[in-house]
Amino acid sequence: MATRYKKFLTWSIALSLVLWCVDGSFGNENTSTVHAPSTTSPAHIEMDSNLKFISLSLKDSIVYALRNNFDIEISKLNSKFQDYDITKEKSRFDPVLKLEGNIQNSETPSSDLLQVGSTSTTIISPFVMDGTTGDAVLQSLIPTGATVSLGYSVFRSFLDPSPFQLINPSYTNFIEARITQPLLKGAGWFYNRSPISIARNNKKISLAQFKSRAMEVSDSVQEAYWNLVKAIEDLKVAKKSKERAEDLLKKNKIQVETGTLAPIEIIDAESGVASRVEAIISAENAIKDKEDELKKVMNLADRETLSDASVIPADKPVFEPKKVELKDTVKIAMEKRPELTELHLATENAGIQTRRRKNELYPQLDFAGGVRYTGLGSEASDSNDAAFSEAYQGEFLGLALSIPIGNRPARSEYNKSKLNERQATINVKKKELDIVVEVRASARQVMTNIERVNATRKARELAQKRLEVEEKKYEVGRSTSLEILRAQEALATAEGNEAKAIIDYQISLGSLEKAKGTILDAYDIRLDEETKT
Numbered sequence: 001m002a003t004r005y006k007k008f009l010t011w012s013i014a015l016s017l018v019l020w021c022v023d024g025s026f027g028n029e030n031t032s033t034v035h036a037p038s039t040t041s042p043a044h045i046e047m048d049s050n051l052k053f054i055s056l057s058l059k060d061s062i063v064y065a066l067r068n069n070f071d072i073e074i075s076k077l078n079s080k081f082q083d084y085d086i087t088k089e090k091s092r093f094d095p096v097l098k099l100e101g102n103i104q105n106s107e108t109p110s111s112d113l114l115q116v117g118s119t120s121t122t123i124i125s126p127f128v129m130d131g132t133t134g135d136a137v138l139q140s141l142i143p144t145g146a147t148v149s150l151g152y153s154v155f156r157s158f159l160d161p162s163p164f165q166l167i168n169p170s171y172t173n174f175i176e177a178r179i180t181q182p183l184l185k186g187a188g189w190f191y192n193r194s195p196i197s198i199a200r201n202n203k204k205i206s207l208a209q210f211k212s213r214a215m216e217v218s219d220s221v222q223e224a225y226w227n228l229v230k231a232i233e234d235l236k237v238a239k240k241s242k243e244r245a246e247d248l249l250k251k252n253k254i255q256v257e258t259g260t261l262a263p264i265e266i267i268d269a270e271s272g273v274a275s276r277v278e279a280i281i282s283a284e285n286a287i288k289d290k291e292d293e294l295k296k297v298m299n300l301a302d303r304e305t306l307s308d309a310s311v312i313p314a315d316k317p318v319f320e321p322k323k324v325e326l327k328d329t330v331k332i333a334m335e336k337r338p339e340l341t342e343l344h345l346a347t348e349n350a351g352i353q354t355r356r357r358k359n360e361l362y363p364q365l366d367f368a369g370g371v372r373y374t375g376l377g378s379e380a381s382d383s384n385d386a387a388f389s390e391a392y393q394g395e396f397l398g399l400a401l402s403i404p405i406g407n408r409p410a411r412s413e414y415n416k417s418k419l420n421e422r423q424a425t426i427n428v429k430k431k432e433l434d435i436v437v438e439v440r441a442s443a444r445q446v447m448t449n450i451e452r453v454n455a456t457r458k459a460r461e462l463a464q465k466r467l468e469v470e471e472k473k474y475e476v477g478r479s480t481s482l483e484i485l486r487a488q489e490a491l492a493t494a495e496g497n498e499a500k501a502i503i504d505y506q507i508s509l510g511s512l513e514k515a516k517g518t519i520l521d522a523y524d525i526r527l528d529e530e531t532k533t
Contacts, residue, residue, distance in 0.1 A: 082203035146181035171383035178370035184362035235283035241492035242276035336517030364402035449505035
């Protein structure tokens with residue numbers, strides 16, 4: 001008896017391992033968990049109640065925005081949702097344990113001699129039948145589409161009267177192993193595993209969407225950051241122009257006091273100073289506006305401590321002309337743009353769905369087979385031993401065919417899936433064209449801004465020389481304060497244009513990196529993705 005139990009235990013464990021571990025080779029998901037971006041120098045903002053200003057580099061500004069932006073947080077949550085979808089699709093292959101028990105007690109009239117025997121003195125006699133059944137079935141779906149099961153059943157019966165029953169009450173045990181395998185519709189590894197593949201692709205799509213959103217935020221931050229720098233440079237130019245005008249006013253007052261200059265020159269100089277003061281006020285207001293724009297992107301505007309603090313950009317615009325190879329730039333964009341990755345995955349999902357729908361056009365043809373061991377005894381243990389002894393074995397095989405007439409629902413779904421696949425392919429081509437146009441425009445903007453910087457730099461040098469000439473002429477009485485002020489204003493405009501051109505060049509470089517899909521790499525920012533193996 002111990003040998004029989006050992007044999008059955010080994011068989012049960014083996015089948016259980018098949019049920020639980022048939023998914024083992026692909027059970028460990030390469031899923032990624034998205035965390036806050038990390039850098040070699042993470043952004044840190046001191047939350048001091050007496051904080052009057054914060055100094056931020058461009059990189060720190062981007063990192064802070066990525067850590068606190070609401071859209072980024074939503075994108076991270078969307079990515080996590082997909083992990084549960086993968087688990088849900090894998091759960092189709094989880095084993096199911098079914099337990100069932102029934103009690104039947106009946107008393108019926110009978111005139112059957114085989115039931116009531118020949119001792120009855122009446123034509124109709126009562127016949128009592130008691131039955132108790134207990135079933136336990138462990139079953140699971142496997143990737144081929146088959147359903148495998150291992151069942152154990154106990155049946156106790158009692159008959160009264162039982163003239164021809166040698167054992168009463170009797171116990172009957174059954175041990176049954178069964179497999180039902182679809183051969184056409186619903187058959188095959190691909191059909192049954194494809195929902196998991198689609199869920200995995202959806203996870204990758206969510207990661208691509210997260211990266212795309214992170215790139216958009218990064219581009220918005222770098223543009224807002226440099227626009228703030230531009231506003232600060234405008235203020236510097238305005239203050240410098242005011243200093244020139246005040247210096248001219250001081251010189252004019254001295255000359256008027258000595259009688260070498262007409263008093264009207266003081267009025268012109270004072271007018272020039274007043275106009276410069278107005279420019280400074282406008283520039284200071286513009287700085288506050290640009291600060292608010294940057295704080296909004298970084299999600300600082302609603303923080304009581306930081307909302308009134310001034311932002312001091314730590315990075316300064318530097319003009320280093322870079323040569324842009326359009327062909328290589330487009331190639332990089334085709335490889336790096338997450339939107340294109342997203343569409344390629346959507347196309348792959350559409351193709352998978354088309355293959356699934358094609359399988360559903362087939363008729364249902366199922367093969368069923370198995371083995372059953374039976375035991376009988378006057379005691380439960382006797383019946384159990386007989387079943388485990390494998391002395392009474394039965395096999396069964398069968399085929400079942402079901403053919404849907406017309407099969408219009410399946411055909412409609414198949415045709416729809418083909419259209420979806422075609423539509424996904426077109427979306428990829430359209431996005432590729434959009435990316436090429438975007439990259440070309442961004443590259444042209446970079447080259448244009450390089451030329452702008454060179455032109456405005458030359459204009460500033462000429463304006464500086466003009467002012468120097470006017471000042472020399474003014475010293476010998478061949479020019480007027482009005483001409484000096486005009487030359488000063490022209491120089492201030494030229495200096496402002498040069499600073500704007502350099503900053504616009506920086507912005508265009510960031511926009512080009514975004515168009516290439518490498519803006520995060522350009523600022524050495526990584527999105528942490530922990531791969532589970």
